[in-house]
Amino acid sequence: MSRRPESVFLGAIPPALVLCAWGVSVLTDYDVVADVDPSRAGLGPSPALPFGTDHMGRDVFWRTVTASEAFVGPALVACAVALAIAVPLGALAGYSGGTTARAVRYLFDVVASVPRFVLVLLACMIYGSDPLVLATAAGASYAPGLGQAVYARLEALRGAEFVLAARAHGLSDARILGRHLLWVNCRRLVGRHLLYLFGFFLILETTLSYIGGFGIEEPQPSWGNMLAFEFGQHGMNPLATLVPAAAIWLTVLGTVIVADALAEPGDV
Amino acid sequence: MYDADYIAVDSLTVRAGEAVLVQDLSLRVNAGEIVALVGESGSGKTLTARSFLGLVRARPGVVAGHVTVAVGTELVRPHECTDDGDREAAFDRIRGRLVGYLPQDALGWLDPLWTIGRQVDEVVALASRGSSDRSVPGQQGAFHWLRLAGFSRPERIVSLYPHELSGGMAQRACIALALARGSRFLLADEPTTGLDPTVQQGILRQVLALKKRNIGILFITHDLRVVHRVADEVIVLKDGQVVDRFAGSSLGDARHPVTTRLLKATVRISGGPL
Numbered sequence: 001m002s003r004r005p006e007s008v009f010l011g012a013i014p015p016a017l018v019l020c021a022w023g024v025s026v027l028t029d030y031d032v033v034a035d036v037d038p039s040r041a042g043l044g045p046s047p048a049l050p051f052g053t054d055h056m057g058r059d060v061f062w063r064t065v066t067a068s069e070a071f072v073g074p075a076l077v078a079c080a081v082a083l084a085i086a087v088p089l090g091a092l093a094g095y096s097g098g099t100t101a102r103a104v105r106y107l108f109d110v111v112a113s114v115p116r117f118v119l120v121l122l123a124c125m126i127y128g129s130d131p132l133v134l135a136t137a138a139g140a141s142y143a144p145g146l147g148q149a150v151y152a153r154l155e156a157l158r159g160a161e162f163v164l165a166a167r168a169h170g171l172s173d174a175r176i177l178g179r180h181l182l183w184v185n186c187r188r189l190v191g192r193h194l195l196y197l198f199g200f201f202l203i204l205e206t207t208l209s210y211i212g213g214f215g216i217e218e219p220q221p222s223w224g225n226m227l228a229f230e231f232g233q234h235g236m237n238p239l240a241t242l243v244p245a246a247a248i249w250l251t252v253l254g255t256v257i258v259a260d261a262l263a264e265p266g267d268v
Numbered sequence: 269m270y271d272a273d274y275i276a277v278d279s280l281t282v283r284a285g286e287a288v289l290v291q292d293l294s295l296r297v298n299a300g301e302i303v304a305l306v307g308e309s310g311s312g313k314t315l316t317a318r319s320f321l322g323l324v325r326a327r328p329g330v331v332a333g334h335v336t337v338a339v340g341t342e343l344v345r346p347h348e349c350t351d352d353g354d355r356e357a358a359f360d361r362i363r364g365r366l367v368g369y370l371p372q373d374a375l376g377w378l379d380p381l382w383t384i385g386r387q388v389d390e391v392v393a394l395a396s397r398g399s400s401d402r403s404v405p406g407q408q409g410a411f412h413w414l415r416l417a418g419f420s421r422p423e424r425i426v427s428l429y430p431h432e433l434s435g436g437m438a439q440r441a442c443i444a445l446a447l448a449r450g451s452r453f454l455l456a457d458e459p460t461t462g463l464d465p466t467v468q469q470g471i472l473r474q475v476l477a478l479k480k481r482n483i484g485i486l487f488i489t490h491d492l493r494v495v496h497r498v499a500d501e502v503i504v505l506k507d508g509q510v511v512d513r514f515a516g517s518s519l520g521d522a523r524h525p526v527t528t529r530l531l532k533a534t535v536r537i538s539g540g541p542l
Contacts (some may be wrong), residue, residue, distance in 0.1 A: 044412035168321055169391045170364030170444060184381045 012259025014250040015198075016065060021065045022072040028120040030062045032219045033126025044234040046268045051238040054230055060240050063221040064247060071208065074135035075201040079194045081139025086147035088189060089184065092145075095177050105151065112144035121214070129214040138201050146193040153186055190260045195259035206248050223248050273299040273339045275320060275367060275453050275484065280333035280509070282315050282324060290508040293333070297422050299452060300482040302475070304495045304516065306530065307505030313488045316505075318456040320486075322346060322359030322366055322390045339452050364391065368446025373460040374438035377445075378430035383409050383439050385426025391448040410448070417444035418474045436467035443474060453484045460494060472498060492530050495519065504530070 037057035044052045051060035068201035093104035111119075116138070123137035154177075157163060166176045208215030209224030218229060223244035230240040270503060276296035282289045291313040297303045305313050318324050324331050337344045344366065346358035371377040379387055383504060388410035414422035417440040428439060439459055446454055460468040472494060479498075487498060499516035504527050512524035515518055519531070 042458060161373055162370065162379045165369075165377040165442075165445070167369065168323060168363055168369040168381070170394055170449060171390075172360075180379060180382075184379070199300060 008258060008261040011254040011261070014247075014254035015258065017225075018068050018072060018247075018251050025066045025069050030066050032058075032063070032221060035059055035062065036219075042198075042233075042240075045239060047268055048057075050237045051243050054226070054240040055233045058241055060237065061225075063226060064243050067216075067221040067223045067226060067244065067247075070216045070220070071179075071202050071205040074138075075133040075198045075204065076168070077132065077135035078142070078201050079197055081136050082142045082197055082204055083116045083148050083190070083194065085140060085143040086145075086229070087150055087186075089143075090147035090150030091154055091177060091182055093099075094151040095158055095173075095181070097155070098156065101151070101155070103110065105148070106215035108144035108147050110146075111141070114141075115199070116141040116178040124208075124214045130207070131216075132214070134205065134208070135201070138204055139197070142193075142197045142200065146197075147191065149189055149193060150182075150186055151187060157181055157185060188264060192259045192262040193264070195255050199255040202248065202255075204252055236262065273413060273452055273484065274336075275298040275338075275486070276336045277316065277319060278334045278336070280316060280319055281331070282312070283330050288508055290319075293470055293505075293510055295434070295486075295510075297484045297486050299484045301481060302479055302485045302487050302498050302516075304487045304489060304499035305436070306489060306492060306495060306502055306527075308490055308530070309527060310507075312508035312530045313490075313507040314372075315508075316368070317457050317486060317488055320341055320455055321363050321523045322356065322496065323369075334363075337362050337366050337453070339414075342369075348488060352524050352526060360400070364446070364449045364451060365393065366451055367453040367455060368449070368451040370442050370454055370456040370459050372448050372461050374435065375430055375433070377442050378433075378438060383427050383429055384414075384433070386450050388413055388426075388441075388444050391445055395449040408443070413448045414441070416447060417441065418470065418477075419444075434467075435463050436470060439463065439467075439471055440474065442513045443478075447478075449481075449515070450502065452482070453486070454478065455486045455488070457488045457489075458490070460489065471501075492519065492527075 028119055035058045037053075040049075040057040041055050042053060043049060043057075049061065050126050051064065054060055054063070057210070066232050087263075089107070093101040114122075119141040120134065120137040123133055123140075127137075137264045163176060163180070166180055169174075205215055206222060206224030206227075209217075209222035210228045212225070212228065216225055218225055226244040227241055230236060233240075274296055276294070278294045280293040281291055290399075293312070295303060295305070295316075305316060307313050313506040315324055318500055319331060319333070320335055320337075322335075329511065334345060334347045342361070344361050346355045346362070349355040349358055353511050371406065378384070392410055393414065396482060410426060414425055419437075425433075425437070425441070430441075433441065442459075443454075446470075454475075459475070460471050474485065475498060479485060487495075489495060489527050496516055497517040502514055502516050503525065504512035505508055506526045512527045514521070516529075
């Protein structure tokens, strides 16, 4: 899918803001407990409190910024896990073919046969809902999709004349695979999938935090538990729910727009 | 040091299941010599050329015979290696370094996502690796090899992608790539097929210029028109077997039925419309 540069630019703004928020949050020390102040509960926006306060009097702006810590770091870990599993296996299968390819694809099919959300919940039930467990499980559950994509790309290119040419010129298999096939031909494909995984992880984390029991627990903020905590509180500041909801929606939308911009002709 | 640099294959046999694609083929190309391998499509010409570089990937027993490459003090005989890894390592010493390959489909032979300059640079860098001796031929820059391949202004070509090249330009770029590691031999696999006559002339002139630089060439073609102009020796293949051998200058005296048939077809085409 091709998109106009201006829409890609607009799409990149929310994910970029999220990364900035993550940086700010990591560098500052907003105290989620000390911020509780029932005397200012449900205040509307003001210069000092741009998004007002929630029903416990906490600053919605700072909680929204701090909530980026709940998913950005783990999402990057999930991307690293998916990258580390899927690219070597997909490349090995696509470049060597034969029995190796059948074995790797079978492994991918087995993992992919379990819905991602179920696989992540299963891992959290067994190993606890630590962010690292969540990230690893999400990355592993996404790996078959990325691995199959890398496999399909390399399978199509393996027999290409320019690959044979590279061998005839004396280039090593490692160089042909790493430089000509993976770096030149697959980097956009991999980048696109990792952005999808980033968006998927945001939805996963906020959903689990919204449901409760898994994910981020109060008083630590997540856009999911911010929504759940404020939802149904009558007469309260509407921005306390609208801001995290909009943050989720815009970040996922922006991530998908940027990911789609990386698609190449013929990609589905 | 050997008497002369040469590449040779002895008793090459290539099988695919029950079918024998190349049978008991032996040939030798000396430095500065052009040997033409002539035959119809499917007669085993390309398989023979690719066997020199170990590019015919097949199960053990499918490819039999011995390849010998002797250049300077180096003597490489990959098929004497019993271990697969050692054999691959021996072929690695040959590929691009001692023997270059010039394909028919030059555009497909180039990486579509890299500029020509970058592709030649990469191969040149392979030649430089592990040696600080500036006199190694491969250590000269991409411009040198592109100029040698017939580009009078290589600076114009280095920033182009393969899809921006004509067929003749792509073929010249492939000549530069085949020689960029300083190889002394060239396997030219139908380099003029599909090119218009003017461009064919240019490529043939280039091949003859390489011969003058003492590069040995195995010239594969099905077009006898070009053979008598360039070849020192002509080997005619039919269904994977050598059926005729003669000196390039004595083409007119060739009597074998297969050669005569190829010659007649060529004469009819060059003589006018069918």
